[in-house]
Amino acid sequence: MNLFASKDDVIRWLGELLKEHVVIAPVRVQEQTTFQPISQVEDVVFDFNNTALSPKGWFLPPTETLFSVQRDDGKVELVPTKVERDAVIFGLHPCDARGIALMDSPFLQEPSDALYRERRSRTALIGLACRQAQPECFCTSMGSAPDDPSNVDILLTEGEDGYIVQAVTEKGKALLPKGLAEYKGKVPAPPKLEAVPTKEVVSAMRELFNDPYWEQVADRCLHCNICAYVCPTCYCFDMRDYADKGKVERVRSWESCQSPGFSLTAGGYDPRTTKGERLRQRFCHKLLYFPEQFQDVACVGCGRCVRDCPVNIDIREVISNLKQVTEAKSGS
Amino acid sequence: MDKELIQQIRDKARNLLKEGTVEGVIGYERASDDLTSRPLFAYSPSDTERLIFDETCAHNLVKYLLDKKGKKIAVVVKPCDSRAINLLLNEGQIERDNVFIIGVGCPGMVETNWNHKSETLQAKCRTCQLFKPVVYDFLAGGEIERQAEEETYSDITEEEAKSVATRREFWLEQFGRCIRCYACRQVCPGCYCPVCFAERLDPLWVGIRIAPEENDMWQTIRSFHLAGRCIGCNECERVCPVDIPLSLLNRKLEKDVKELFAFQAGLDPEEAPPFATFKKEEVMEFEK
Amino acid sequence: MGPESPFTPYLATLKTATQLTPDIKLLSVELEDPDIKAGFDYKPGQFALLSAFGEGEAPFGIVSLPLQKDGLEFAVRRIGTVTRALQELEPGDTLGVRGPFGNYFPLEDYVGKNMIVIGGGIGMAPLRPVINSILEQRDDYKELLIINGARTPQDLVFQPEFPTWMEAPGTKLELTVDRGDEEWKGRVALVPDVVKELAPSPGNAIAIVCGPPIMIRFTLARLRDLGYKDNQIVTTLEAKMKCGLGKCARCNIGEKYVCQDGPVFNLEQISQFLEQP
Ligand code: SF4
Numbered sequence: 001m002n003l004f005a006s007k008d009d010v011i012r013w014l015g016e017l018l019k020e021h022v023v024i025a026p027v028r029v030q031e032q033t034t035f036q037p038i039s040q041v042e043d044v045v046f047d048f049n050n051t052a053l054s055p056k057g058w059f060l061p062p063t064e065t066l067f068s069v070q071r072d073d074g075k076v077e078l079v080p081t082k083v084e085r086d087a088v089i090f091g092l093h094p095c096d097a098r099g100i101a102l103m104d105s106p107f108l109q110e111p112s113d114a115l116y117r118e119r120r121s122r123t124a125l126i127g128l129a130c131r132q133a134q135p136e137c138f139c140t141s142m143g144s145a146p147d148d149p150s151n152v153d154i155l156l157t158e159g160e161d162g163y164i165v166q167a168v169t170e171k172g173k174a175l176l177p178k179g180l181a182e183y184k185g186k187v188p189a190p191p192k193l194e195a196v197p198t199k200e201v202v203s204a205m206r207e208l209f210n211d212p213y214w215e216q217v218a219d220r221c222l223h224c225n226i227c228a229y230v231c232p233t234c235y236c237f238d239m240r241d242y243a244d245k246g247k248v249e250r251v252r253s254w255e256s257c258q259s260p261g262f263s264l265t266a267g268g269y270d271p272r273t274t275k276g277e278r279l280r281q282r283f284c285h286k287l288l289y290f291p292e293q294f295q296d297v298a299c300v301g302c303g304r305c306v307r308d309c310p311v312n313i314d315i316r317e318v319i320s321n322l323k324q325v326t327e328a329k330s331g332s
Numbered sequence: 333m334d335k336e337l338i339q340q341i342r343d344k345a346r347n348l349l350k351e352g353t354v355e356g357v358i359g360y361e362r363a364s365d366d367l368t369s370r371p372l373f374a375y376s377p378s379d380t381e382r383l384i385f386d387e388t389c390a391h392n393l394v395k396y397l398l399d400k401k402g403k404k405i406a407v408v409v410k411p412c413d414s415r416a417i418n419l420l421l422n423e424g425q426i427e428r429d430n431v432f433i434i435g436v437g438c439p440g441m442v443e444t445n446w447n448h449k450s451e452t453l454q455a456k457c458r459t460c461q462l463f464k465p466v467v468y469d470f471l472a473g474g475e476i477e478r479q480a481e482e483e484t485y486s487d488i489t490e491e492e493a494k495s496v497a498t499r500r501e502f503w504l505e506q507f508g509r510c511i512r513c514y515a516c517r518q519v520c521p522g523c524y525c526p527v528c529f530a531e532r533l534d535p536l537w538v539g540i541r542i543a544p545e546e547n548d549m550w551q552t553i554r555s556f557h558l559a560g561r562c563i564g565c566n567e568c569e570r571v572c573p574v575d576i577p578l579s580l581l582n583r584k585l586e587k588d589v590k591e592l593f594a595f596q597a598g599l600d601p602e603e604a605p606p607f608a609t610f611k612k613e614e615v616m617e618f619e620k
Numbered sequence: 621m622g623p624e625s626p627f628t629p630y631l632a633t634l635k636t637a638t639q640l641t642p643d644i645k646l647l648s649v650e651l652e653d654p655d656i657k658a659g660f661d662y663k664p665g666q667f668a669l670l671s672a673f674g675e676g677e678a679p680f681g682i683v684s685l686p687l688q689k690d691g692l693e694f695a696v697r698r699i700g701t702v703t704r705a706l707q708e709l710e711p712g713d714t715l716g717v718r719g720p721f722g723n724y725f726p727l728e729d730y731v732g733k734n735m736i737v738i739g740g741g742i743g744m745a746p747l748r749p750v751i752n753s754i755l756e757q758r759d760d761y762k763e764l765l766i767i768n769g770a771r772t773p774q775d776l777v778f779q780p781e782f783p784t785w786m787e788a789p790g791t792k793l794e795l796t797v798d799r800g801d802e803e804w805k806g807r808v809a810l811v812p813d814v815v816k817e818l819a820p821s822p823g824n825a826i827a828i829v830c831g832p833p834i835m836i837r838f839t840l841a842r843l844r845d846l847g848y849k850d851n852q853i854v855t856t857l858e859a860k861m862k863c864g865l866g867k868c869a870r871c872n873i874g875e876k877y878v879c880q881d882g883p884v885f886n887l888e889q890i891s892q893f894l895e896q897p
């Protein structure tokens with residue numbers, strides 16, 4: 001059953017949630033919109049294109065301490081970081097919610113990542129259906145849709161004078177404000193998006209592995225980490241110790257397979273030394289290794305890498321090109 | 333789009349490839365948004381049909397010469413980018429004989445993002461005093477006539493006037509957003525150390541935390557490594573995904589070097605930057 | 621029982637540190653918690669991540685024998701900041717251990733076979749428990765030929781064990797160095813050349829090869845010349861590892877994660893990887 005909430009209802013509700021939860025929501029920072037824990041509901045932006053960074057950072061922060069090392073009289077104790085509070089992420093678009101669901105595969109696979117698991121189970125996701133798609137969006141080719149409720153606890157859809165509220169999970173139901181009226185009207189149709197031939201290419205990836213295409217497209221790649229850091233499904237990390245004024249912590253931070261030292265071992269061996277090999281890793285992880293390991297393609301079609309790559313390596317174009325390469329191969 | 337200019341670039345590129353003078357031509361082509369542009373690596377004469385040039389061709393393609401060392405390559409170069417060629421020649425990173433420079437006179441680049449093109453000229457272009465490249469082998473389209481504002485560094489003097497505490501607060505806020513994606517480094521023609529200090533573990537210069545203090549350290553050292561070497565292409569600021577105003581740092585250092593040493597990077601291939609009066613052999617030594 | 625987070629290491633005490641070569645130390649460590657110690661089951665070829673708190677973590681093959689529980693042994697070569705810090709630890713100091721991780725040498729599949737174990741430099745580390753396991757169950761295997769190479773005589777890693785290996789029944793130890801010194805009376809030759817010279821028969825044999833990439837490459841070629849099939853040649857792969865658990869997406873070579881699917885593979889398996897190491 002769908003319910004209805006006016007914008008004021010939603011704002012009041014967020015205010016209530018803020019009392020007991022950390023509320024992470026899209027806010028404006030300079031010219032950009034980004035997910036952050038809010039201190040007041042007034043800061044929340046309701047109408048926005050995909051945020052600068054995805055909300056994955058709540059579960060896999062750019063940097064976090066895994067444990068701190070305490071020494072007492074020569075005795076060492078490791079004190080793991082604790083998750084202190086319940087949280088709500090408000091306003092995730094369906095693609096970002098799917099991104100989180102995809103990250104569950106590696107992180108919740110046993111032995112599960114304790115911090116990730118804690119945050120994940122103590123965080124409710126309130127999604128916001130997209131009434132408009134951006135030219136870089138292609139979620140419908142990647143297993144989601146602008147109105148996809150599958151990976152959130154509650155989905156809001158903007159209707160006339162307010163929001164249609166759909167509680168998807170029990171966790172979502174428990175979180176709903178009391179006294180919302182039933183919504184009997186129609187739910188507005190989602191925007192249409194152009195299709196990308198994902199399926200054909202995913203099934204041909206093994207044959208494409210040694211194609212010269214990778215070196216060609218990698219020519220212009222700068223091997224920065226932008227595409228990985230803005231991506232809701234990239235999850236590579238580095239772990240090192242941080243020692244400062246007697247304080248010692250094991251820290252983990254984001255990293256990306258595009259960065260030059262990523263796969264270089266201490267002994268000096270590197271399985272991927274050319275630009276093409278490195279860029280191929282990115283696409284093969286998303287379109288081949290991850291699907292073989294966890295069934296799904298590790299892209300949700302949010303378009304952030306398309307939007308932010310400084311040299312326009314556009315994953316949709318890469319997929320289309322790969323399809324052409326496959327066709328040319330089977331044709332000849 | 334200046335059709336004639338583009339034709340000249342294409343003709344030149346095609347001939348260079350046909351005659352075998354170069355192995356490849358690095359230029360610009362239309363991006364996937366059908367509006368802005370992106371680098372193109374043309375290896376066959378037919379690829380050259382995709383070459384374009386217009387006010388969205390912001391990328392400094394000189395950076396890519398570092399990937400193509402030892403190969404004969406032609407590169408399309410704007411006046412500002414051409415200073416990077418002098419920088420790299422001076423620092424022994426590229427060989428003049430291996431590079432064929434297709435210079436273009438430049439009307440100025442506008443602010444762009446994927447699928448967005450504004451009418452406003454980039455700030456660096458408003459004050460750019462170069463109307464043709466400082467070094468080239470072929471000049472497509474000839475020299476351009478246009479008006480440029482004077483570089484007054486007024487924004488820098490304004491910053492300088494603020495208290496240390498205010499400036500510190502401003503920069504910590506800015507660097508607090510940095511995600512250490514290193515795009516600013518990867519795009520910069522002056523950043524080519526085989527192992528950047530930011531990734532060097534022994535000795536450790538800056539930890540892996542993506543947090544204001546480390547980010548601050550990262551940007552402080554980055555900008556100082558470019559003091560007197562930054563050629564002002566402003567590519568670093570353009571690619572920063574979180575819009576950190578790196579030009580304020582770079583231009584502050586540029587201004588100081590200009591005032592102290594009467595030097596501007598990349599104008600003359602013979603004159604070494606003031607903090608870099610080392611020899612090529614020493615550069616190699618440092619890189620080890 | 622174990623630590624709640626798979627990233628929290630078990631605490632352990634360094635019992636002894638023995639200088640094996642100028643840059644390799646053998647660390648013997650004991651897990652502090654008796655339950656964890658009792659439950660720490662591992663097999664030859666598996667690895668663990670050692671923590672030097674304040675520096676970080678790095679992967680090392682476990683070089684002791686599985687039955688040995690109060691002294692897990694690791695051969696640590698100084699190549700970076702973590703290995704340096706580990707080498708600087710004094711007996712009694714605390715370090716961290718995570719593991720055991722990865723797969724292992726399927727020794728039970730090799731019962732009844734001639735074993736050729738070829739190691740170069742620190743590559744002998746994962747082979748030491750293989751050799752010692754074979755010697756423990758000597759009757760289960762046929763001939764054992766050990767070819768051990770190093771840059772110089774001082775760099776031969778497990779010298780204290782050489783007498784035991786040499787005296788074991790049906791066992792031959794062939795040593796070789798790239799560069800000898802005044803005292804060295806043995807071979808001065810590269811490992812692949814020694815393989816060629818000794819020409820161990822491929823009949824009913826398994827060759828296990830570990831060492832620097834170049835040595836591996838040429839040794840494999842020599843073995844193939846001798847008629848070894850890819851499924852008779854086994855090696856361990858090196859990769860940059862951080863988590864050891866298939867989570868940091870870093871150690872893959874093609875579709876295989878070295879920390880989980882490896883580090884032990886035979887050549888037939890490797891030749892089917894998309895990406896070639
Ligand atoms: S694809 Fe684009 S964003 Fe990704 S590393 Fe290459 S240049 Fe950077």
Ligand code: SF4
Pocket residue numbers: 227230231232233234286298299300301302303304305306315
């Ligand atoms: S690969 Fe690009 S489009 Fe796909 S999820 Fe990541 S950032 Fe979004």
Ligand code: SF4
Pocket residue numbers: 228233234235236255256257258281282283285286869
């Ligand atoms: S694509 Fe690259 S950065 Fe992203 S998760 Fe995979 S390996 Fe990591």
Ligand code: SF4
Pocket residue numbers: 516519520521522523558561562563564565566567568569582
């Ligand atoms: S620091 Fe920035 S402006 Fe200066 S040369 Fe490098 S990329 Fe260009």
Ligand code: SF4
Pocket residue numbers: 509510511512513514515516517568571572573574575576
């Ligand atoms: S490009 Fe921006 S976000 Fe990336 S490292 Fe540089 S300053 Fe930080």
Ligand code: FES
Pocket residue numbers: 860861862863864865866867868869870871872877878879880
């Ligand atoms: S070491 Fe992290 S995935 Fe293998």
